[in-house]
Amino acid sequence: MLKGKHIILGISGGIAAYKSVYLLRLLIKAGAEVQVVITPSGKEFITPVTLSALSGKPVVSEFFSANTGEWHSHVDLGLWVDAMVIAPATASSIAKMAHGVADNMLITTYLSAKAPVFIAPAMDLDMMAHPSTQHNIELLRSYGNHIIEPGTGELASHLVGKGRMEEPEQIVKVLSDFFSVKKSLRGKKVVITAGPTYEKIDPVRFIGNYSSGKMGYAIAEEAFRRGADVTIVSGPVSVKVSSPDIKVINVESAKEMEAATVAEFAAADIAIMSAAVADYAPSECARSKIKREKDEIPIITLVKNPDIAAELGKKKRTGQLLVGFALETDNVEFNAKDKLARKNLDMIVLNSLQDKGAGFGTDTNKITIFTSDNDRYDFSLKSKPEVAADILDTLINKYLHIDEA
Numbered sequence: 001m002l003k004g005k006h007i008i009l010g011i012s013g014g015i016a017a018y019k020s021v022y023l024l025r026l027l028i029k030a031g032a033e034v035q036v037v038i039t040p041s042g043k044e045f046i047t048p049v050t051l052s053a054l055s056g057k058p059v060v061s062e063f064f065s066a067n068t069g070e071w072h073s074h075v076d077l078g079l080w081v082d083a084m085v086i087a088p089a090t091a092s093s094i095a096k097m098a099h100g101v102a103d104n105m106l107i108t109t110y111l112s113a114k115a116p117v118f119i120a121p122a123m124d125l126d127m128m129a130h131p132s133t134q135h136n137i138e139l140l141r142s143y144g145n146h147i148i149e150p151g152t153g154e155l156a157s158h159l160v161g162k163g164r165m166e167e168p169e170q171i172v173k174v175l176s177d178f179f180s181v182k183k184s185l186r187g188k189k190v191v192i193t194a195g196p197t198y199e200k201i202d203p204v205r206f207i208g209n210y211s212s213g214k215m216g217y218a219i220a221e222e223a224f225r226r227g228a229d230v231t232i233v234s235g236p237v238s239v240k241v242s243s244p245d246i247k248v249i250n251v252e253s254a255k256e257m258e259a260a261t262v263a264e265f266a267a268a269d270i271a272i273m274s275a276a277v278a279d280y281a282p283s284e285c286a287r288s289k290i291k292r293e294k295d296e297i298p299i300i301t302l303v304k305n306p307d308i309a310a311e312l313g314k315k316k317r318t319g320q321l322l323v324g325f326a327l328e329t330d331n332v333e334f335n336a337k338d339k340l341a342r343k344n345l346d347m348i349v350l351n352s353l354q355d356k357g358a359g360f361g362t363d364t365n366k367i368t369i370f371t372s373d374n375d376r377y378d379f380s381l382k383s384k385p386e387v388a389a390d391i392l393d394t395l396i397n398k399y400l401h402i403d404e405a
């Protein structure tokens with residue numbers, strides 16, 4: 001799967017850099033073309049001579065060649081690359097990547113890379129557990145980067161804990177799994193609604209909900225990986241897409257989401273409705289900020305919002321597929337099946353708030369899928385990207401008749 005792939009191996013300065021030599025060897029053995037980019041402190045741990053001998057290319061570290069004055073173009077590298085893997089990624093490099101501190105060639109290359117980026121952190125357990133590091137890792141994840149979680153074991157400090165860089169064999173496996181995905185959605189246009197809606201009360205207040213958009217964005221990333229032409233109609237969220245080729249239409253209210261989704265659905269093959277749409281909105285938005293009155297409590301009159309999924313269910317043509325979500329607390333199966341029928345969906349993904357780790361704001365989800373012809377599929381608690389893969393596998397195997405095995 002890695003044969004002929006252009007890989008940038010970014011190495012920053014940590015003890016685990018010795019493992020990068022082996023990682024480089026495995027990547028070359030798998031047929032990849034590898035360009036090593038190393039930070040100045042990385043060179044304190046392993047020598048560029050070893051790395052260039054194994055990769056068959058001069059190692060890039062400085063912005064200019066000291067001998068010839070030639071500029072090393074991180075922009076060209078960013079265009080050349082199919083995947084960038086930073087292993088080890090130290091706390092310092094992680095912080096610089098998260099905040100765009102472009103003071104070495106590794107970070108400028110990262111900022112220019114127009115390809116998926118895989119980051120394998122390695123550091124001592126306390127540095128790893130520190131809120132700053134955790135926050136920076138979450139930021140990198142929210143930008144669409146793939147974090148290859150470190151393992152637990154003995155560290156360079158002889159302390160035992162989480163912080164060991166993932167083993168080179170496993171990193172190669174993550175990369176080859178990434179490239180091995182069949183393009184089973186090539187030629188399909190997929191529209192996904194994601195996130196919450198905000199319904200304005202006055203210029204500074206709104207009715208909203210806790211939806212993070214993570215589930216919808218994970219489905220979008222997975223559909224894109226499988227070759228689909230993807231559009232997300234997104235309520236206000238902080239998640240970002242990993243590629244500029246995933247189209248994002250930003251909206252705020254249910255009405256705006258309705259207009260954009262209906263327009264996109266006309267030419268779509270598949271619509272997946274993962275947004276948490278507010279069912280009601282204030283009947284009007286006050287022109288100026290509502291002031292606190294001494295004696296009176298303001299009454300906000302609500303009106304019904306459009307049901308976007310149901311509307312698409314009415315417009316659905318033969319061959320178009322419509323998938324909805326149901327987040328339920330009680331009578332979960334009955335309510336999910338009722339929505340499936342009422343909104344004329346082909347599939348509904350139930351997450352029950354009775355299950356720990358499922359629903360809003362979490363990084364995991366536990367789902368059951370029901371189909372309009374009464375099939376049922378149960379899944380265990382998984383990360384949202386894994387859940388996204390399960391949803392698309394089910395949809396593809398059932399309705400598009402492509403064997404993905």
Ligand code: CTP
Pocket residue numbers: 193254273274275276277278279305306307308309310323324325326327339
């Ligand atoms: N949905 C929608 N537009 C709405 C409400 C819901 O498109 N105005 C979609 C959701 O994106 C989801 C499905 O319909 O795919 C079910 O959403 P949910 O909020 O569970 O259903 P409701 O019909 O609002 O039912 P209730 O809130 O009573 O559970």
